Amino acid sequence: MVNEDEEWIESPTGWGTKEDGRENNDGGGLPDLFASDDPKEYFTYRIRVDGTTSISVLLQGFKLDSEETYRSTGVTLWQAAPRLADYLQNHPEACRGKSVLELGAGLGLCGIAAHYSGAKIVIMTDGDTQTLRRLRENVRHNCVEVGEASITESNAIECRQLIWGSPHMEKFLAEHGQFDTVIGADVIYTQDSVQPLLDTVVCMLKKPHGQFVLSRFCKWNNVNDEFVIEAAYLRCLDCTRPSEGIYVFRWNDNRTAEK
Numbered sequence: 001m002v003n004e005d006e007e008w009i010e011s012p013t014g015w016g017t018k019e020d021g022r023e024n025n026d027g028g029g030l031p032d033l034f035a036s037d038d039p040k041e042y043f044t045y046r047i048r049v050d051g052t053t054s055i056s057v058l059l060q061g062f063k064l065d066s067e068e069t070y071r072s073t074g075v076t077l078w079q080a081a082p083r084l085a086d087y088l089q090n091h092p093e094a095c096r097g098k099s100v101l102e103l104g105a106g107l108g109l110c111g112i113a114a115h116y117s118g119a120k121i122v123i124m125t126d127g128d129t130q131t132l133r134r135l136r137e138n139v140r141h142n143c144v145e146v147g148e149a150s151i152t153e154s155n156a157i158e159c160r161q162l163i164w165g166s167p168h169m170e171k172f173l174a175e176h177g178q179f180d181t182v183i184g185a186d187v188i189y190t191q192d193s194v195q196p197l198l199d200t201v202v203c204m205l206k207k208p209h210g211q212f213v214l215s216r217f218c219k220w221n222n223v224n225d226e227f228v229i230e231a232a233y234l235r236c237l238d239c240t241r242p243s244e245g246i247y248v249f250r251w252n253d254n255r256t257a258e259k
Helices: 067-071 080-090 109-116 129-144 168-176 191-204 225-233 253-258
Strands: 040-048 054-062 099-102 121-126 156-161 181-185 211-215 237-243 246-251
Touching (some): 040 080, 099 109, 225 246
Parallel strands (some): 099 181
Antiparallel strands (some): 237 246
């Protein structure tokens, strides 16, 4: 299948900008840009396939202090991704037998973890075209050939472009339908991105039992948790925090009915 992706870049200083920028970069920090001669980096992570078997996932990306990461946020492994992958493995009911959509998938760790946790289907998405190329390579490397690892349920994993908000989300919805679980790790970089992110979640999430699992570590550009939680509340999503850095949003049926 030929991927007809729209050229689009996600930088840490602006949502959807194609220009380099260096202002308003606080709260997360990219240290010492251009500090490395070789910007590439490999990240390894152990994923449990069943109660007794685990596999090693190898993700190719770029170092945190590289020019590539500064221009395109999804090409490195941020600290929220392993936390979300851990959460999904410790709460397999979030994925097993369910349809899972990942927003801002980056290098692919969390979607791959959902895949090996027994999800019926995982569609991993990113808007950034540079990130998508790296994501697809990582999925092919880690999921096409599983070796001796066994997966008890028939499942599938795909990579697609999804730019948050209208009209992109409506087109994606028409093609793929809604999902039981939506996941995202360190996907909020500016206040401007919160509205299209949550609008996309509301559009893509099944009602009334769907859940959105968000992992946050870096508080980029002073986007605090309260701002995100309030924006979700206005969209009839209530938030719980089962562990540090993990936020689970579920439909509030009473407020949904009122609207």
